[in-house]
Amino acid sequence: MAITAGLVKELREITGAGMMDCKKALTETNGDIDAAIEYLRKNGQAKAEKKAGRIAAEGIVRTVVKDDKVAAIVEVNSETDFVAKNADFQAFVEAVAAQAAETDAADIDAFLAEAWKEDGSKTVKEALVEKIAVIGENLNIRRFEKVQTDGCVVSYIHGGGRIGVLVMADTDVVNDEIRTCLKNVAMQVAAMYPKYVSRAEVSQEYMDHEKEILLAQAKKENPEKPENIIEKMIIGRLNKELKEICLLDQVYVQDSDLTVAKYVDKVAKENNANVTVTKFIRFETGEGLEKKVDDFAAEVAAQAGM
Structure with a gap:
């Protein structure tokens, strides 16, 4: 019997196995x-489909930096965290990161659909299903x-891959001191979780929203105070908040006498360089995902009919 593309597609949709395997x-x-479904099941290639509904909220973050520019x-x-520590899984994630450093894909769907560089006969998605x-x-x-830059980009991985950070900067000097400075800034991002690089990135919409919340709080806490005093209180509180959410305004964790901006300027001057932090990316494993919480005692009780 002729094996048509439509037949292969149908089997792939049912089993989730790779095209060549189907x-x-x-x-x-x-x-x-x-019979083909049974064949794939016996060979362990149709397992993935059954597992697709399970919550995957553990795992790791990995980074790749090429020549300070990409x-x-x-x-x-x-x-599970157990699998996240598995050498085979970690090697796969390293390969995914290497693929991402080479990709032209604009989104995750395009990325999953492109050819897997370790084996061009399958897509990234098919490599994932096999894994x-x-x-x-x-x-x-x-x-x-x-990301790509004409300056310098560095990475930092915290907790074995629980948090990963990239920091980009425009700089006319790239040496070990500048790289170390940016690595320290990346550590700051991992620890202090800023939302913006600087106040210039904060939208007016965000500012107006925060002012509204702070105004309501101030009026509730100080119902007798006049409007002009409350206005000054709001400005003070908003400035305090901006110092917490804007990276360059944050107190530098390794030297509380400096802000991050002043630390970067200090290192730049020591190296006769012009350095401007332009962007950071922070991934934390499982961020925003629902995690399954196992109640072992309840499970045992249920099985015992208690």
Whole structure:
């Protein structure tokens, strides 16, 4: 029986197995879909589909930096922390990060659809599905970002991959001192979780919203105070908040006498350089994802009929 592209597509949609695996299964079973599904199941290649509904909220973040100019950051999730520490899983994430550093994809769907550089006969998605079958739990390439600069980009990984950061800067000098400075800034981003590089990035909409909240708080706390005093209180509180959410305004964690901006300026002057931090990217594993909470006692009680 002729194995058509439509038949291969149908089997892929049912099993989640790779295109070549589906074609081989159909060839071996003379085009019998049911027999091909059984063939893939016996070979462990149809496991991924069953696991796709499970929550993958653990995992790791990895970064790649090439020649100080190009960098990528990826988050790949697993169901358990045990698998996140697995050498096979970590090697796969390293390969995904390397792929991200080479990609031209604009979004995760395009990234998953492109050819897997370690084996051009399959897509990134198919490589992921195969890895799910091998490891035995749901995995997810959740997000990636690639950046390029004429200055310098550095990376920092915290907690074995729990948090990953890229920091970009415009600089006319790139040496070990500048790289170390930017690495320290990346550590600051990991620890202090700023939302913006500087106040220039903060939208008027955000400012107006925060003023509204602060005004309501101030009036509730100080109902007797006149409007002009409350206005000054709001300005003071807003400035305090901006110092917490804007990276360059934050107190530098390694030297509380300096802000991050002053620390960068200090290192720049020492190296006769002009350095401007322009962007940061911070990925934290499982950020915003629902995590499954196992209640072992309840599970045992349920099985015992208690």
